[in-house]
Structure formats: structure tokens, C-alpha cells
Amino acid sequence: MTKLIFEKSKQGRRGCLLPEVGVSEIDPDSIIDSSLINEEELMLPEVSELDIARHYTELGNKNHCIEKGFYPLGSCTMKYNPKVNESLSTLLRFKGLHPYLPISFTQGALELMYELQNFLADITGMDKVSLQPAAGSHGEFAGMLIVKEYFKNKGENRTKVIVPDSAHGTNPASAKMCGFEIIEVKSNEKGQVDIEKLKELINEDIAAIMLTNPNTLGIFEENITEISKIMHDNGSLLYYDGANLNAIMGIARPGDMGFDIVHINTHKTLSTPHGGGGPGAGPIGVKKKLEDYLPVPTVDFNGENFYLKYEHPKTIGKVRSFYGNFGVLLRAYAYILSMGKEGVRQVSMDAVLNANYLKEKLKGTYLLPYDYSCMHEFVLSGDKQKEQGVNTLCIAKRMMDYNVHPPTVYFPLIVHEALMIEPTETESKEVLDEFIEIMLKIAKEIEEKPEEVLKAPTKTPVGKIDEVLAAKKPNTAYKK
Numbered sequence: 001m002t003k004l005i006f007e008k009s010k011q012g013r014r015g016c017l018l019p020e021v022g023v024s025e026i027d028p029d030s031i032i033d034s035s036l037i038n039e040e041e042l043m044l045p046e047v048s049e050l051d052i053a054r055h056y057t058e059l060g061n062k063n064h065c066i067e068k069g070f071y072p073l074g075s076c077t078m079k080y081n082p083k084v085n086e087s088l089s090t091l092l093r094f095k096g097l098h099p100y101l102p103i104s105f106t107q108g109a110l111e112l113m114y115e116l117q118n119f120l121a122d123i124t125g126m127d128k129v130s131l132q133p134a135a136g137s138h139g140e141f142a143g144m145l146i147v148k149e150y151f152k153n154k155g156e157n158r159t160k161v162i163v164p165d166s167a168h169g170t171n172p173a174s175a176k177m178c179g180f181e182i183i184e185v186k187s188n189e190k191g192q193v194d195i196e197k198l199k200e201l202i203n204e205d206i207a208a209i210m211l212t213n214p215n216t217l218g219i220f221e222e223n224i225t226e227i228s229k230i231m232h233d234n235g236s237l238l239y240y241d242g243a244n245l246n247a248i249m250g251i252a253r254p255g256d257m258g259f260d261i262v263h264i265n266t267h268k269t270l271s272t273p274h275g276g277g278g279p280g281a282g283p284i285g286v287k288k289k290l291e292d293y294l295p296v297p298t299v300d301f302n303g304e305n306f307y308l309k310y311e312h313p314k315t316i317g318k319v320r321s322f323y324g325n326f327g328v329l330l331r332a333y334a335y336i337l338s339m340g341k342e343g344v345r346q347v348s349m350d351a352v353l354n355a356n357y358l359k360e361k362l363k364g365t366y367l368l369p370y371d372y373s374c375m376h377e378f379v380l381s382g383d384k385q386k387e388q389g390v391n392t393l394c395i396a397k398r399m400m401d402y403n404v405h406p407p408t409v410y411f412p413l414i415v416h417e418a419l420m421i422e423p424t425e426t427e428s429k430e431v432l433d434e435f436i437e438i439m440l441k442i443a444k445e446i447e448e449k450p451e452e453v454l455k456a457p458t459k460t461p462v463g464k465i466d467e468v469l470a471a472k473k474p475n476t477a478y479k480k
């Protein structure tokens with residue numbers, strides 16, 4: 001068992017020794033209100049530098065990461081992020097920049113942001129991009145604020161947003177936070193928006209529809225141009241959840257499909273390691289008619305200088321301090337430049353190929369409720385295995401014993417016992433084949449010795465935990 005850092009503490013041990021400061025000591029009471037001064041000894045671990053290095057290396061090794069093994073977490077695009085983008089983002093001349101520096105000192109950084117805005121507009125088929133939002137869901141929130149302002153300016157009181165039953169949970173959440181009522185539209189037997197059902201929901205209260213295409217089943221909405229026509233004929237807007245951009249870059253563009261607003265998850269598609277809770281970036285792009293509503297500042301060029309533009313007449317305001325998560329945006333910029341136009345397109349082609357390869361190899365053993373050619377991901381059902389006494393959660397735990405991060409489970413909600421698998425383009429055929437073998441082996445284990453699978457995970461620092469208790473009282477949920 002790993003010891004706590006406090007258990008490793010030895011009184012008087014030090015990681016580093018600081019030189020005498022050379023100024024005389026003053027009485028803290030003379031400068032700080034005495035009620036604010038802590039009289040008690042601080043409970044700090046006393047350890048050497050090597051103790052600390054070992055401690056955190058040991059903790060780090062307990063985590064799964066893309067450098068340790070396959071990570072097919074659906075909807076999350078856990079691709080390998082080239083280390084060169086990391087190095088670039090930590091160049092002193094970038095990381096040493098202060099946000100309050102005058103723009104005459106920051107022309108390079110501003111040019112980079114300006115170009116990135118244009119690259120993203122080009123990839124998504126939008127007219128103007130703001131790099132401000134700090135995450136995908138934050139981009140959604142900003143996008144929905146734009147929808148709200150747009151109709152307010154037009155003097156229309158539209159109160160509802162349509163969201164399909166396959167949507168990512170953040171979509172209805174973002175719309176709701178902006179005060180919209182959520183109207184759900186059902187999927188049809190092909191896993192796509194049911195056009196007839198959509199038509200029934202249309203009326204003058206509908207402000208927008210939030211969609212991702214391909215949708216969360218990994219299926220491309222074939223009727224997207226018809227959906228777009230239905231919405232626009234009704235005066236409504238179309239919002240594109242761009243978290244799934246890895247499937248379509250350089251091949252299809254949300255703007256061409258008819259979408260008016262897009263967010264991009266740069267930390268999924270464009271090379272920023274994620275999974276530890278951030279930081280990320282969720283730039284949003286809009287069509288010309290919504291340009292004035294974008295959050296400020298955007299970066300512009302006046303023919304001579306790059307500058308921060310705050311003059312957007314109808315802006316929703318600021319959604320984040322300063323200019324967005326610059327380090328993350330820098331990685332996206334480096335990634336796009338290093339891949340080039342053809343490379344970015346190849347990413348999507350390979351991501352789709354890899355997903356279809358896995359889907360075809362696994363669909364005989366696991367149920368595939370929506371059996372169509374997929375985009376960057378696909379969703380299996382563990383229903384067959386559940387009948388044999390092992391549910392999807394247990395399958396996921398068993399994968400951990402084979403050094404595979406489990407796929408996303410129980411999402412999207414329209415698939416029973418869902419296993420949502422997204423291999424990404426960065427994996428080789430050998431890794432995919434190994435994963436197929438593991439999945440087939442687990443299915444066989446479930447038939448022959450389900451009790452073994454139910455015990456999983458057996459090779460992780462803690463075994464199966466009570467997930468509700470773990471969330472509420474993390475220190476009591478697991479007893480060895």
C-alpha cells in the first residue's frame with residue numbers, strides 16, 4: 001500500500017534549504033489583524049526532495065494514461081498528443097507573457113491567435129471565431145447566450161431549444177442555464193433525428209436546435225440539410241456541438257451543413273492532453289449574421305498591427321478573464337500547422353477507419369444496436385452479456401485488468417448497457433487487434449467463468465468500489 005505523504009514525514013527533514021533573507025524579522029501583529037494570524041503549528045509533511053519525487057511518481061504510475069495503454073473513451077477523443085506541441089507551449093517567450101503587456105510587445109502571440117481563429121473558421125465553415133471559452137461546455141453556454149441575445153435584438157420571444165435524445169448531457173444543461181426550456185426530439189430506428197417528430201415540435205417558440213454530427217452514436221445525420229432547412233424556415237438557429245470534429249475535419253464542415261454556431265473542443269481534436277479536468281479550450285465560431293454577438297475580445301488585424309477588438313456592438317460580453325486559455329490554443333495552432341491541410345484530413349479518415357475496423361470485428365460477439373457504418377466512434381450494447389450475468393460496468397472493470405482504459409459506458413442513454421468506443425487515429429492496427437482479442441476474451445470469460453469477471457478489477461490499487469459511497473465519502477468506500 002502506498003503511504004500518505006504525512007506518513008513519510010520525519011521531523012526536521014527538508015527538501016531544500018533557503019538562505020537567510022537578510023532583513024530583520026518584524027512582529028506580524030504590527031501589520032496584520034491578530035484575529036487573522038494562525039497560532040497553531042502547520043501540519044506540513046517534512047520530507048526530502050527524493051521522497052517527494054518518489055511519492056508523486058508512485059501516485060502518477062497508478063493512473064492510466066495514453067502513454068501507458070489504449071484509451072478508447074468514447075466522445076472524449078483520447079488521442080496521443082505529440083510532445084512537440086507541449087514543448088512549444090512552454091517556450092519562455094510564450095509562457096512568460098503577461099496578459100497586461102501592451103500589444104506592441106505581443107504582436108507574435110496576437111498573430112498566432114488571429115491565425116488560429118482563421119484556421120478554425122476554415123475547418124468549421126464559419127465566418128468568425130472567438131477563442132474565449134475555456135471548455136466545450138463553456139462554448140455551448142456562450143453559444144446559447146448568443147442565441148438568446150440574437151432573438152432579444154430581433155424582438156422575438158423564443159423560449160425553447162430542441163435537443164435530441166442522444167445528445168451529450170452538457171447540451172441541455174447549457175441551454176437550460178441560459179433560461180431555455182428543453183424539448184427532446186426522438187431518434188429514429190437508424191439512430192438519427194426523426195424528421196417527422198422534429199416537424200411536429202416546430203413552432204415560433206423554438207429558438208434553436210443543438211446537434212452534434214456525427215451524433216453520439218457515431219452516426220452521421222444523413223438528413224442534416226433537411227433539418228437545417230426546417231429550422232431556418234422556422235426562423236430558428238442551428239447549434240453544432242463540435243466535440244466530434246475528429247470525424248470530419250477536412251471532409252465536411254458544420255457551416256456547409258447549415259449550422260450557425262459551432263464550438264470546438266481543441267483539447268479533444270487538436271492536441272491537448274485532457275482527462276485530469278483541464279485546462280481546455282472551447283472556441284466558438286459563428287456565421288456572419290451573428291458576428292457582432294461574439295464574446296470579446298476577438299483578435300483582429302488593421303493592416304499594420306494585430307489588436308484586441310472589443311467593439312462588437314451586440315456582444316454577449318466577456319465569458320472568461322483575458323483572452324482564453326492561451327497555452328491550450330497554442331497547442332492547437334502548433335498541431336494544425338504541423339499536420340497541414342492534408343494531415344488534418346488524414347486524421348479524420350484514419351479515425352473513421354479505425355472505428356469501423358473495431359466495430360466490424362466486435363459486432364458478432366457484442367450487440368451493435370445501430371448497425372451502420374460509423375464515423376469516429378460506435379456504440380455496442382452489453383445486453384447479451386448481461387443476460388449471462390455480467391453487466392457493462394463489470395465488463396468495463398475487467399478491461400482494466402488488461403491495461404485498457406474502459407470505454408464510455410451507459411451513454412448515450414438510448415442504448416441499453418452502452419459501451420461507447422472511440423479508438424482515435426493515433427492507434428496502430430496491432431493495438432486495435434490486441435483490443436479486439438481482449439474484448440473477445442472477456443466475452444468468452446463471461447460465458448465460461450463469469451465469477452472471475454465479476455471480481456474485476458483485480459490489478460488496480462483498489463478493487464471494485466461502491467461508486468455512490470466513493471463519491472460521497474471517498475475514504476470509506478473501499479475496504480480491502
Ligand SMILES: *Cc1c(COP(=O)(O)O)cnc(C)c1O
Nearest residue numbers: 075135136137138168170241243
Ligand atoms: C466532451 C464533450 C462536451 C463537453 O466538453 P468539455 O470540454 O468537457 O466541457 C460536449 N459535447 C460532447 C459531444 C462531448 O463529447
